Amino acid sequence: xxxxDIILGNLVRAVHILEESKNFVMLMPEVRINIVYALENAxxxxxxxxxxxxxxxxxxxxxxxGYPRFGASSHMARLIINxxxxxxxxxxxxxxxxxxxxxRFLQRYAKEKGWLYAYIDREKEPVEIRDIxxxxxxxxxxxxxNFTGGEVPRLFCETPGxxxxxxxxxxxxxAVEVALEAVEISNKWANYSSGK
Amino acid sequence: xxxxDIILGNLVRAVHILEESKNFVMLMPEVRINIVYALENAxxxxxxxxxxxxxxxxxxxxxxxGYPRFGASSHMARLIINxxxxxxxxxxxxxxxxxxxxxRFLQRYAKEKGWLYAYIDREKEPVEIRDIxxxxxxxxxxxxxNFTGGEVPRLFCETPGxxxxxxxxxxxxxAVEVALEAVEISNKWANYSSGK
Amino acid sequence: xxxxDIILGNLVRAVHILEESKNFVMLMPEVRINIVYALENAxxxxxxxxxxxxxxxxxxxxxxxGYPRFGASSHMARLIINxxxxxxxxxxxxxxxxxxxxxRFLQRYAKEKGWLYAYIDREKEPVEIRDIxxxxxxxxxxxxxNFTGGEVPRLFCETPGxxxxxxxxxxxxxAVEVALEAVEISNKWANYSSGK
Amino acid sequence: xxxxDIILGNLVRAVHILEESKNFVMLMPEVRINIVYALENAxxxxxxxxxxxxxxxxxxxxxxxGYPRFGASSHMARLIINxxxxxxxxxxxxxxxxxxxxxRFLQRYAKEKGWLYAYIDREKEPVEIRDIxxxxxxxxxxxxxNFTGGEVPRLFCETPGxxxxxxxxxxxxxAVEVALEAVEISNKWANYSSGK
Numbered sequence: 001x002x003x004x005d006i007i008l009g010n011l012v013r014a015v016h017i018l019e020e021s022k023n024f025v026m027l028m029p030e031v032r033i034n035i036v037y038a039l040e041n042a043x044x045x046x047x048x049x050x051x052x053x054x055x056x057x058x059x060x061x062x063x064x065x066g067y068p069r070f071g072a073s074s075h076m077a078r079l080i081i082n083x084x085x086x087x088x089x090x091x092x093x094x095x096x097x098x099x100x101x102x103x104r105f106l107q108r109y110a111k112e113k114g115w116l117y118a119y120i121d122r123e124k125e126p127v128e129i130r131d132i133x134x135x136x137x138x139x140x141x142x143x144x145x146n147f148t149g150g151e152v153p154r155l156f157c158e159t160p161g162x163x164x165x166x167x168x169x170x171x172x173x174x175a176v177e178v179a180l181e182a183v184e185i186s187n188k189w190a191n192y193s194s195g196k
Numbered sequence: 197x198x199x200x201d202i203i204l205g206n207l208v209r210a211v212h213i214l215e216e217s218k219n220f221v222m223l224m225p226e227v228r229i230n231i232v233y234a235l236e237n238a239x240x241x242x243x244x245x246x247x248x249x250x251x252x253x254x255x256x257x258x259x260x261x262g263y264p265r266f267g268a269s270s271h272m273a274r275l276i277i278n279x280x281x282x283x284x285x286x287x288x289x290x291x292x293x294x295x296x297x298x299x300r301f302l303q304r305y306a307k308e309k310g311w312l313y314a315y316i317d318r319e320k321e322p323v324e325i326r327d328i329x330x331x332x333x334x335x336x337x338x339x340x341x342n343f344t345g346g347e348v349p350r351l352f353c354e355t356p357g358x359x360x361x362x363x364x365x366x367x368x369x370x371a372v373e374v375a376l377e378a379v380e381i382s383n384k385w386a387n388y389s390s391g392k
Numbered sequence: 393x394x395x396x397d398i399i400l401g402n403l404v405r406a407v408h409i410l411e412e413s414k415n416f417v418m419l420m421p422e423v424r425i426n427i428v429y430a431l432e433n434a435x436x437x438x439x440x441x442x443x444x445x446x447x448x449x450x451x452x453x454x455x456x457x458g459y460p461r462f463g464a465s466s467h468m469a470r471l472i473i474n475x476x477x478x479x480x481x482x483x484x485x486x487x488x489x490x491x492x493x494x495x496r497f498l499q500r501y502a503k504e505k506g507w508l509y510a511y512i513d514r515e516k517e518p519v520e521i522r523d524i525x526x527x528x529x530x531x532x533x534x535x536x537x538n539f540t541g542g543e544v545p546r547l548f549c550e551t552p553g554x555x556x557x558x559x560x561x562x563x564x565x566x567a568v569e570v571a572l573e574a575v576e577i578s579n580k581w582a583n584y585s586s587g588k
Numbered sequence: 589x590x591x592x593d594i595i596l597g598n599l600v601r602a603v604h605i606l607e608e609s610k611n612f613v614m615l616m617p618e619v620r621i622n623i624v625y626a627l628e629n630a631x632x633x634x635x636x637x638x639x640x641x642x643x644x645x646x647x648x649x650x651x652x653x654g655y656p657r658f659g660a661s662s663h664m665a666r667l668i669i670n671x672x673x674x675x676x677x678x679x680x681x682x683x684x685x686x687x688x689x690x691x692r693f694l695q696r697y698a699k700e701k702g703w704l705y706a707y708i709d710r711e712k713e714p715v716e717i718r719d720i721x722x723x724x725x726x727x728x729x730x731x732x733x734n735f736t737g738g739e740v741p742r743l744f745c746e747t748p749g750x751x752x753x754x755x756x757x758x759x760x761x762x763a764v765e766v767a768l769e770a771v772e773i774s775n776k777w778a779n780y781s782s783g784k
Binding site (some may be wrong): 446449455461464489552553558 | 618619622640641642643645646647651653654657746749750751752753754
């Protein structure tokens with residue numbers, strides 16, 4: 001069970017990092033935030049830990065609604081499982097806000113960092129895939145890989161879809177790593193936004 | 197402050213009702229649930245109380261992330277303020293899941309109850325309105341009134357929009373009233389779904 | 393149910409006041425804090441609302457563990473019910489830290505306010521009373537009344553007992569009133585303590 | 589940081605175990621419960637993780653008030669640090685209810701398990717030690733060792749003291765181990781209590 005303890009404890013530290021951040025609130029989307037961290041060789045949502053109840057805002061401060069738990073996420077868990085088929089080291093991910101302006105900012109940010117930045121164009125998703133449970137996620141991740149020409153991008157977005165809020169996703173090797181990166185992004189974005 | 201106490205306390209009871217419901221979990225949308233209750237003559241979000249951090253799922257059970265607080269909601273608060281311009285008695289509202297099938301079920305349910313059921317077609321929303329803060333909500337509520345021919349419907353939905361999750365909204369005279377109705381809907385829906 | 397809403401909502405506001413206070417943390421006892429507010433003519437714990445799970449410290453900040461709920465307290469609920477037999481207006485109470493030094497400070501504070509200050513000497517409690525469920529609280533409240541010569545004191549303490557943490561109790565007409573008073577006491581105490 | 593992740597994650601699993609237990613509520617003391625798990629060679633409270641805000645009861649169910657955090661406990665942290673001077677493997681501990689009857693039950697239970705059971709008699713604590721910050725805990729742990737004749741007991745209690753609630757303490761090698769043991773004790777105790 002030591003692998004599970006490492007993952008759950010890493011998520012605890014990631015939540016502390018996000019809750020203590022001053023600017024991360026600026027990245028809150030309507031669907032709220034989740035952060036996932038998968039066991040090696042994860043193949044189903046029960047192999048992936050996430051924050052139960054997601055991460056929300058209480059008194060305008062970032063707050064986890066529940067504890068980390070294996071099986072607490074469905075969408076983000078299936079995303080990371082499909083990502084790991086292409087890059088087994090990228091076992092953690094976080095989702096946050098997408099807006100056209102934030103997207104342009106992140107594109108430049110990724111370039112400075114030497115990261116790939118990609119997007120999944122939900123308009124291109126074939127209807128017959130979208131509506132079959134379990135078909136959508138493999139299609140999305142293939143789109144990402146096609147976009148970059150073979151590599152998994154550290155940062156990407158899902159553009160607005162029909163009835164779907166657009167979101168940015170950041171990937172990494174641990175929950176703490178993606179939390180630290182997400183906080184750094186929020187700090188740079190706060191700085192950029194106030195300087196306009 | 198007695199008006200404020202009544203509203204906050206009524207929201208406490210509404211949350212207890214939702215948390216104790218067995219089937220209400222079935223109505224959880226991606227954006228999570230909120231329930232609002234406005235002061236008489238409410239004109240701004242600070243006059244409307246809502247659940248801070250929204251109502252989410254922890255361990256697959258309904259759970260409020262924070263306490264009721266005036267000013268805790270923006271979207272649902274502006275909705276109820278605009279509704280109250282047409283019917284000042286409808287000071288409370290709750291949002292929950294929308295799917296095509298649930299929508300058909302709710303249409304029949306509303307009919308049995310003698311309620312109006314309406315929908316806001318987000319496809320019809322003019323782009324110039326959608327993008328201006330504060331313009332969208334009055335347009336939406338006018339659409340509702342046009343739909344029914346003058347009366348505020350107790351139950352309505354916002355259909356899927358571009359980048360927007362579709363949602364059902366139920367209105368009532370108090371937070372407890374809408375919570376009890378929402379739980380009844382979830383019970384009927386659970387029964388209907390299992391019987392298919 | 394409007395009486396219940398007023399009480400639950402007033403407790404919500406009281407919790408917001410305590411959570412926003414900077415110095416109230418200094419008054420946290422080992423048993424944690426509770427605040428109760430009773431219905432008129434309350435005769436059993438189910439007629440008294442309190443904070444479910446009590447008020448504790450998270451990240452060194454005051455935080456309510458759960459929502460206000462009727463029946464959530466036993467000890468403080470029975471205390472207020474017995475107090476109300478002597479003064480039916482004193483329907484709210486809060487417990488907090490007791491130390492010999494804080495006690496001397498509160499005695500002076502009460503004098504300035506024109507309040508009675510009393511203490512229940514647990515050493516004097518007859519063993520045959522202490523051990524019978526439901527006998528102890530009436531004895532304690534009689535002790536208070538004897539101490540002051542007939543009036544219920546706004547502020548009093550239960551001195552250390554055998555296996556019992558000593559506590560200070562503040563009474564008032566509403567939960568918000570006792571929360572505001574408790575915060576004022578913590579501010580004065582912080583000021584006094586730092587100035588020594 | 590992997591050592592810290594293991595400890596925090598193990599505490600997460602321990603909390604899930606306690607929260608899912610049916611009978612553990614029966615062991616709730618007034619001061620609420622905490623569970624600690626120390627880094628190897630822990631020498632100060634910041635080296636020991638505990639549940640922030642302690643573990644309390646909400647809606648009569650066991651509920652952690654906050655997340656695990658290093659430095660979240662003082663009393664239990666200092667206890668485990670002193671225990672580890674005698675047995676460095678016993679890095680985890682939990683406190684719970686003490687009553688004379690539970691104590692007699694636990695003495696028999698420990699015997700069946702082949703565990704040592706001891707108690708710290710707070711009446712014997714010299715006043716000059718009790719009142720000096722940091723002196724009390726080493727004295728207590730020495731008392732335990734004297735009681736057993738050299739070994740650290742897995743289960744012990746602190747008897748009622750002047751102004752101090754009596755408590756039972758269970759030690760183990762990990763937070764999950766002590767949580768599982770504590771749940772087993774609560775199940776046996778529930779069984780024993782109902783069978784009387």
